[in-house]
Amino acid sequence: MFQALLLTQSDDRATHAAVQPLDEAQLPEGEVRVAVAHSTVNYKDALAITGKSPVVRSFPMVPGIDFAGSVVESADARFKPGDAVLLNGWGVGEVHWGGLAQQARVKADWLVPLPAAFTTHDAMAIGTAGYTAMLCVMALQDRGVTPDAGAVLVTGANGGVGSIAIALLSRLGFEVHASTGRANEAAHLKALGAAEVIDRATLSAPGKPLQKERWAAAVDSVGSHTLANVCASLKYGGTVAACGLAQGMDLPATVAPFILRGVTLAGVDSVYAPQARRVSAWDRLARELPREVLAANTGTIGLADAIGLAPRLLAGQVRGRVVVDVAA
Template identity: 70%
Template structure:
């Protein structure tokens, strides 16, 4: 038996609880992991609160991230005792995820835990930090270097936003952070933001083409915000889009792309090939200041997950939530 967050649905409604689960209930997979740490992402909060159609089958253990030690494996790439990390691949949605003390998964979804990080540190980074690193790498690939000008980060107080600021600042970029929480300005400056702007300046319908303001951007908001970000990007700039906090719609025109040569780079972290994942985690080991983790993350136990998920959906949680499955 092991403890985990279990979501179920029946004729009486949607149910979420911390449950004692028998290992015989684990789904199919070729690697069994003793999970020491997981995280609580926005997607997990949607699943736990039932406010988004995240869970595709029931019952379900949520959790798109996990870190732990391999207990048993029939995958030749992993053996008992190996430290591993998993981000994405649909776990917590269509396959039981990391918010439990044990997980059974496909070996092809795992990568070795980078030696630079403890399991808790890896989960402080989690999908958010890994996604932010992929976004920074996309900007670099498209020639957005520190000398080209400012880089905007939207959704700055969230996990992806926080890591984006920390990574970009350490790499020498001047970062402009967009937030709806003015009270968090000092936190964003501690991460490395040089300028703070109100998200309201980007979140309403805007012009197809606006004044050039930044050489690149990392956007986790979508909708009108993403449209306005693209409209304000300089000639030959790149916008890395990786979220939809404001919405899935994109009410924009082609003007920024055909008149200024702007690139819109989509960042998918869920189905990324293994080598891309290893490359991103290798970069995180060198490009992320470890001191940022203490600013960006805090830790809770499994027993606190459900209540924290509701607070996250109400916009009351800053940065990253690490879950210690042992408490």
């Protein structure tokens, strides 16, 4: 038996979350069974736990799109008992039981060996959010964005993706501007590496199709009017790596920035990214993300605490990353 956060749905389609014991035999199919040490709560997890969006495709469901732990048993030669592994995405916590539990059984293809530089707590302090941030940085660099091109904007700066993106970009030599709705967090954002903090209200309302050229590139986890205004404000030839929809799924923009300024809108997907891309991202995180960033940007909670955290995260009341110690 093991403890898990289980989501169920009542006849009125309301989602109910509770921590309860489950039997190993209830785990879904997969080649590898993992003793989970740590998980985390991402924006998507918060949507699943609260039922605010139809993230979960079938019930009952163990949420948690991330986990890190050690292999207990494996039917795949790539992994053996005791191996330290992590997982991000692949539909776990949505269509396949996820990481907010003390055990998980998953496909071997979904696992990534835990870099030696990281503990399982470190890996979840990064989580899908930090891994996505690195994918965004890689997307900008793939398109030739360099520090001498100009400042890079990071929207949703206090969130998991935003905070790690700031730390990564600043340490690569970029001048980083951080957009946030929490002015009281300016000191924290500057400690992460932001050179300038701007009010998200300047980007979140409808704007002109073309605006003053301000940034060479951007990492956007917000979407909607914010992303439209970011595109309209990029310098000629600029690139925005788009990876989220905290403000909305819509994109009320025009083609003007793309055909008049040669702007590139680069979509970044973390859920089904190829294995080689994942391994590369995690290898770079191990080399380039200072441990002090994790310590200053991360809180730790117990498994049952994830239920109460979820609505706070959706309301924008959570700074940085939250690790879930599934044994606590």
